[in-house]
Amino acid sequence: MPAMDYLSYHMYREILEEPQAVARMVEMEGDKIRGLARILRERDIDCIVIAARGTSDNAAQLAKYLFEYINGVPVSLAAPSIYTLYGARVKLDKALVLGVSQSGEGLDVVEVVKHAREAGAVTIGITNNEGSALARTAEHTIFCRAGEEKSVAATKTYVTQLMAFYMLSFEWAGRSDLLGELSRAPEYLDRVLTMEEGIREIVPRYRYMKECVVTGRGFNYSTALEAALKVKETCYVGSQPYSVADFLHGPIAIVEEGFPVFVIAPPGKAFPNFMELCTKLRTRKAETIVLSSAPEILDISTVPLRIPFELEEVLTPLVYITPMQLFSFHLALVKGFNPDRPRGLKKVTVTR
Structure with missing residues (x-):
């Protein structure tokens, strides 16, 4: 397209x-x-x-x-x-x-x-x-x-x-x-949008993906939750969000060769946990898609998505979600879905 x-x-x-x-x-x-x-x-x-x-x-x-x-x-x-x-x-x-x-x-x-x-x-x-x-x-x-x-x-x-x-x-x-x-948030968001071409190139690899895990920790637990929701809503993939700490406590047992795991991994206090997770996933031959600006974790990922700048960890959720929004949009199109009109959903949901 x-x-x-x-x-x-x-x-x-x-x-x-x-x-x-x-x-x-x-x-x-x-x-x-x-x-x-x-x-x-x-x-x-x-x-x-x-x-x-x-x-x-x-x-x-x-x-x-x-x-x-x-x-x-x-x-x-x-x-x-x-x-x-x-x-x-x-x-x-x-x-x-x-x-x-x-x-x-x-x-x-x-x-x-x-x-x-x-x-x-x-x-x-x-x-x-x-x-x-x-x-x-x-x-x-x-x-x-x-x-x-x-x-x-x-x-x-x-x-x-x-x-x-x-x-x-x-x-x-x-x-x-x-x-x-x-x-400087508008500047950082402009820069992260330059990742789109690389994201668009990897998306066909996941055309037939039916399930995946999205992990984050600390400030970016919210990013994992929202990224998983976007993939569910637009691509109808069974995407499950986890804190890295929770995932290592048991759910990692579901991972087998080729299983897709997204890792939201900015440098910061939670970074050693991301490295531990990716090392364990590598031994299981998982498909790891890693968002980070840190070369050491990108080097051990299956599909690295490099954030083109470093940022205070506390601020990273503001910009790390945008690549996952773009991924969800492009994957929906590759799967033949209209991302603007998820089935069974409407813009305003009224609950009480």
């Missing part, structure tokens, strides 16, 4: 829009987020609760690591049914409660935020829809500013949700060093 034909797909165009979406969010939401950080510093926040579903819940996994590591505040991922089905009243008067929804119309997420606000929590809605129920319900809002996302499979809204979490965490902690590096 000629490259020009890719632009007829919403998903492809929206992946390419990620650098601009992130830049727009910084410009339009930066002052508001700095104001929210001042409010949080004035409040005695002793816990954070995040309500989300689907892709937004994967973004929330990164937020858990960020707020605990950068801000030192424990984070719980909400179980919305506690509120929506069981009618529980939870003590949240010293909590920050974040509702995260691309559409802002997830009834269960909105209800968690509603109960939290009534209980005296600081509530923030993160959404791409300014007129949404979430925006009306939360005390404060952060808008993703991604522009309309037409593809069912979320891409640019996921990246802008991550950006919202980064900006809020770093501003709250007063981390000017990390904020400076974060300001």
Whole structure:
């Protein structure tokens, strides 16, 4: 398929829009987020609760690591049914409660935020829809500013949700060093998009792939979750996400010769675990597809996907997801599927 034909797909165009979406969010939401950080510093926040579903819940996994590591505040991922089905009243008067929804119309997420606000929590809605129920319900809002996302499979809204979490965490902690590096996010996203040709060349190798594992650890556990979801949604592959630590504790037993394992492996504190995993997978003759900027792990992979720059480990989820979005898009086409219209799915899923 000629490259020009890719632009007829919403998903492809929206992946390419990620650098601009992130830049727009910084410009339009930066002052508001700095104001929210001042409010949080004035409040005695002793816990954070995040309500989300689907892709937004994967973004929330990164937020858990960020707020605990950068801000030192424990984070719980909400179980919305506690509120929506069981009618529980939870003590949240010293909590920050974040509702995260691309559409802002997830009834269960909105209800968690509603109960939290009534209980005296600081509530923030993160959404791409300014007129949404979430925006009306939360005390404060952060808008993703991604522009309309037409593809069912979320891409640019996921990246802008991550950006919202980064900006809020770093501003709250007063981390000017990390904020400076974060300001280069559009540049890093532009550079990672240059990996597309190499990704497109390897995709036919996986045309008949029926199952795979996607692994990450630490900050990039969220990347493994979201990458596996994209492969499921667009390619109908049974992709299972794991923390490397969990995978080594038992599930690695499923791996036999030729079994595909994706490894999201940026340099950092988790890197020795990635090296251990890849070494063990090599002895099993697994098919390892490794995303990293580190030559030592790329050299022992079956298919290396080199990230063309190094980045602080904490920031890597923002850019390591984009190659997997591109992989999912191109694999769907090779398999004969329309990545914009996954079967049985729609853009807004309403659950309660």
